[in-house]
Amino acid sequence: MKIAVIGRGGREHAIAWKLAQSAGTENVFCLPGNGGTANNRPVAESDFRGIREFCDSGRIDLVVVGPEAPLARGIVDELSGGRFRVFGPSRAAARLESSKTWAKQFMQRHGIATAAGAFFESPRAAAAHVRAQRGGLVVKYSGLAAGKGVFVCPGPAAALEALKQVEGRYGADAPVVVEERLEGPEVSIMGVTDGKSIQLFPASRDHKRLLDGDLGPNTGGMGAYTPVPDVDAATMAEIEKTVIAPTLGGLAEEGIAYRGFLYFGLMLTAAGPKLLEYNARLGDPETEVLLPALDGDLLPALLASFDGTLDRHPFSFKPGAVVDVVLAAGGYPGDLRTGDPISGIEEAGAQVFHAGTEIRDGVLVVSGGRVLNVVADGPDLGAARRKAYAACRKIHFEGMQYRTDIGAGEGRA
Numbered sequence: 001m002k003i004a005v006i007g008r009g010g011r012e013h014a015i016a017w018k019l020a021q022s023a024g025t026e027n028v029f030c031l032p033g034n035g036g037t038a039n040n041r042p043v044a045e046s047d048f049r050g051i052r053e054f055c056d057s058g059r060i061d062l063v064v065v066g067p068e069a070p071l072a073r074g075i076v077d078e079l080s081g082g083r084f085r086v087f088g089p090s091r092a093a094a095r096l097e098s099s100k101t102w103a104k105q106f107m108q109r110h111g112i113a114t115a116a117g118a119f120f121e122s123p124r125a126a127a128a129h130v131r132a133q134r135g136g137l138v139v140k141y142s143g144l145a146a147g148k149g150v151f152v153c154p155g156p157a158a159a160l161e162a163l164k165q166v167e168g169r170y171g172a173d174a175p176v177v178v179e180e181r182l183e184g185p186e187v188s189i190m191g192v193t194d195g196k197s198i199q200l201f202p203a204s205r206d207h208k209r210l211l212d213g214d215l216g217p218n219t220g221g222m223g224a225y226t227p228v229p230d231v232d233a234a235t236m237a238e239i240e241k242t243v244i245a246p247t248l249g250g251l252a253e254e255g256i257a258y259r260g261f262l263y264f265g266l267m268l269t270a271a272g273p274k275l276l277e278y279n280a281r282l283g284d285p286e287t288e289v290l291l292p293a294l295d296g297d298l299l300p301a302l303l304a305s306f307d308g309t310l311d312r313h314p315f316s317f318k319p320g321a322v323v324d325v326v327l328a329a330g331g332y333p334g335d336l337r338t339g340d341p342i343s344g345i346e347e348a349g350a351q352v353f354h355a356g357t358e359i360r361d362g363v364l365v366v367s368g369g370r371v372l373n374v375v376a377d378g379p380d381l382g383a384a385r386r387k388a389y390a391a392c393r394k395i396h397f398e399g400m401q402y403r404t405d406i407g408a409g410e411g412r413a
Contacts, residue, residue: 003060004060005028007045007065012034034357052078066281068098074091088260088281089259120175126176139176140179141166146220188205188263188265189244190286193262197248200315207222210403213405223407226293262279285373288353289324293377318377326374332401345364385408
């Protein structure tokens with residue numbers, strides 16, 4: 001079987017790595033891939049025609065779409081009907097991520113446990129509502145924002161400032177959602193679904209802030225770990241009952257076919273788990289710990305999602321823990337330092353998934369904000385952390401920065 005993985009980040013490297021364990025490295029192609037992936041082809045994620053032409057000429061059997069932008073633009077709809085199968089939600093189904101307004105209204109229609117929220121056609125239209133509120137608020141730009149469109153505000157004054165930032169970044173007509181601010185630790189739950197059944201990965205947790213102690217600006221994610229100690233069997237059962245089951249039921253009720261990865265971003269509040277957001281794909285950097293934790297192949301579940309047998313392919317997972325530490329470029333998440341050579345990966349002694357890298361004149365160099373994901377496992381979280389950080393210290397590029405407390409709150413490795 002020949003497989004094409006669409007995307008260029010750490011998530012896509014991890015997906016390609018896992019699928020190669022089933023199909024063989026020579027049969028997994030990355031479009032366009034990065035400096036660490038094999039069998040790259042210079043076809044951009046947005047070039048749907050180019051992707052189809054490659055898949056037809058290369059006799060590809062399965063296309064797996066990694067990032068959110070092509071899903072939101074309808075890549076699955078555009079590529080369907082050919083000789084190959086496309087794993088990912090349709091444009092209509094991907095609205096769970098591409099429109100926070102639509103997603104929040106979907107949650108409300110189907111009684112899914114979530115924060116109270118209101119919807120507005122523009123930041124200015126939301127201002128009067130914000131002024132009338134008390135307590136903490138969350139302001140969200142409704143469209144895709146690469147993790148940079150959510151503002152957690154201690155009160156109305158900060159929320160009004162967030163509305164100004166949304167207008168400045170996305171325009172005067174940018175739709176917004178304003179929610180009550182929930183309190184509690186966050187957790188990510190992901191799975192493979194055919195819209196009727198779902199096979200879940202264990203809970204994972206990422207660290208979004210740039211600096212130790214959850215300080216500094218928000219990023220796309222500075223590291224992750226699994227399993228999550230505060231998600232026990234009872235908590236997971238409640239999440240399935242109040243969030244996951246009504247989500248699948250709501251999709252079916254509304255006639256929305258969904259085949260692909262589905263991500264639930266939750267907060268564990270004093271009143272129980274609450275859904276913060278959906279993603280219509282795997283999270284990054286959570287993917288980089290979940291796929292190494294998977295004991296067995298990923299491919300059978302993906303194929304089963306096409307023929308109605310997904311419920312016969314339960315996942316199993318290795319004992320112990322997995323930790324991912326993101327090595328970021330200097331200046332990230334602002335003005336990036338790129339082009340610097342990277343050394344030490346071969347000596348690291350850990351699994352390294354590439355994200356912002358490329359090969360220039362035969363040399364591996366920095367090409368993006370989140371550069372590498374250094375991943376290690378161990379019998380427990382502490383052992384995995386020690387191994388991951390020992391590996392980080394062997395890798396070097398100018399300006400390299402990373403958090404030292406992934407998986408340990410404010411502790412240090």
